Amino acid sequence: MTNNVYGDFIKSIREEDTPKPISTGFLLLDNVGLGSGLYNGLYVLGATSGLGKTTFALQIANHIASHENRKVIYYALEMSANELIAKSLSRIAWSLTEDHDTYNPIQNIAKKGQHSDLPLTARNIMRGHIKENFSEENKKKLRTAMAYYNSFSENMIISSPLTKRPSVDEIVKEVTDYVQTTKNKPVVFVDYLQLLRPVEGNHGYTDKQAVTAAVNKLKLLSLSLKIPVFVISSFNRSSYSSIDVDETAFKESGDIEYTADVVFIMENDFNRVWINDISSGRDLNLVDYEQEKAIEQNRDFPEKEGKQITIDEAIKNHRVTIPSAMRYVKLLPEKAIKLSILKNRFGDMLPPKMPYIPFILNAPYSVFGQTTIEGDKVKYNIDPLDDYSYEDMPIYTNPDTHEEDLEI
Numbered sequence: 001m002t003n004n005v006y007g008d009f010i011k012s013i014r015e016e017d018t019p020k021p022i023s024t025g026f027l028l029l030d031n032v033g034l035g036s037g038l039y040n041g042l043y044v045l046g047a048t049s050g051l052g053k054t055t056f057a058l059q060i061a062n063h064i065a066s067h068e069n070r071k072v073i074y075y076a077l078e079m080s081a082n083e084l085i086a087k088s089l090s091r092i093a094w095s096l097t098e099d100h101d102t103y104n105p106i107q108n109i110a111k112k113g114q115h116s117d118l119p120l121t122a123r124n125i126m127r128g129h130i131k132e133n134f135s136e137e138n139k140k141k142l143r144t145a146m147a148y149y150n151s152f153s154e155n156m157i158i159s160s161p162l163t164k165r166p167s168v169d170e171i172v173k174e175v176t177d178y179v180q181t182t183k184n185k186p187v188v189f190v191d192y193l194q195l196l197r198p199v200e201g202n203h204g205y206t207d208k209q210a211v212t213a214a215v216n217k218l219k220l221l222s223l224s225l226k227i228p229v230f231v232i233s234s235f236n237r238s239s240y241s242s243i244d245v246d247e248t249a250f251k252e253s254g255d256i257e258y259t260a261d262v263v264f265i266m267e268n269d270f271n272r273v274w275i276n277d278i279s280s281g282r283d284l285n286l287v288d289y290e291q292e293k294a295i296e297q298n299r300d301f302p303e304k305e306g307k308q309i310t311i312d313e314a315i316k317n318h319r320v321t322i323p324s325a326m327r328y329v330k331l332l333p334e335k336a337i338k339l340s341i342l343k344n345r346f347g348d349m350l351p352p353k354m355p356y357i358p359f360i361l362n363a364p365y366s367v368f369g370q371t372t373i374e375g376d377k378v379k380y381n382i383d384p385l386d387d388y389s390y391e392d393m394p395i396y397t398n399p400d401t402h403e404e405d406l407e408i
Contacts, residue, residue: 025063
């Protein structure tokens, strides 16, 4: 029995097509946590609902398609392709504002016979009627955003079969056929794991067994084709009442923490969310009510009144419950998010002085930005759009006929 695996290794590292890291667009994540970016392997992002998992993955996918000029296959099992594109356009259009727009939910709602001036959120973009719903300035931003998206749209392959979700076997076959046919090596996103249709013949599987089988097959896909596969996973219900989530959040989700090469955990960062001091015994549910009133009255919340404390401190010292804290932050248009790396098979881990990577999620405009742990500096990772004149670039190019559409 002969074995020349070492010789194969020497040959592989000499080849010119040795895989290079693929940037996520988040420099801190790339350089500190991932060894310069994504490599071939299985990446899993876990979080509770409402933290921006899809927004985060989509922002990375768009960067890979635009700046890395790589093909992306994005399996959207929860949202439609139109919703994802609208989120992308909202983020790009928002980036064109020098100081960046502050979300105002009742901004310039039109009175009868007048034009609206709605904010460029994904929901408003999907409403259509562009000429009637947006100001001239916002129409120009949207026009530029559409031209920019068009420049990389052929690299963004969105599969959104909501009526018949694919099984993991169908995804493996589609991606394998695509690679063999086109000779392109895409980055694959699966959003999200628990919504995959059970494989034929495995209908007797428990949810945990089904997820375990899917994770193992996606790992084999990444190995056999030598591509990154990025998967979003939900957490089990017990993690919804915990501040610091760990590997037990995946326990009902198969062997994710064992099979994946890199495991991310996304959580609310209660150390960077400040509220008025409630040491007098007020429950945060009362603050929920006050925040809803602030939104109705179109004013900032919380309005600073004396001493401010973090929600983390309020939970630990003032009998505030975690569910009520989560309800509170869910209503905030800008959310403090922390991204931890639970596991990295390649060895790159966050240093002790940086236990997690701090982000800000601007939820209305579907954009993530990096910040400091203190939260005093925010850098939104937006690709420059200087080369995209709203007047000259087509907003859509037909991939078959190459005809260009210039009007929104």
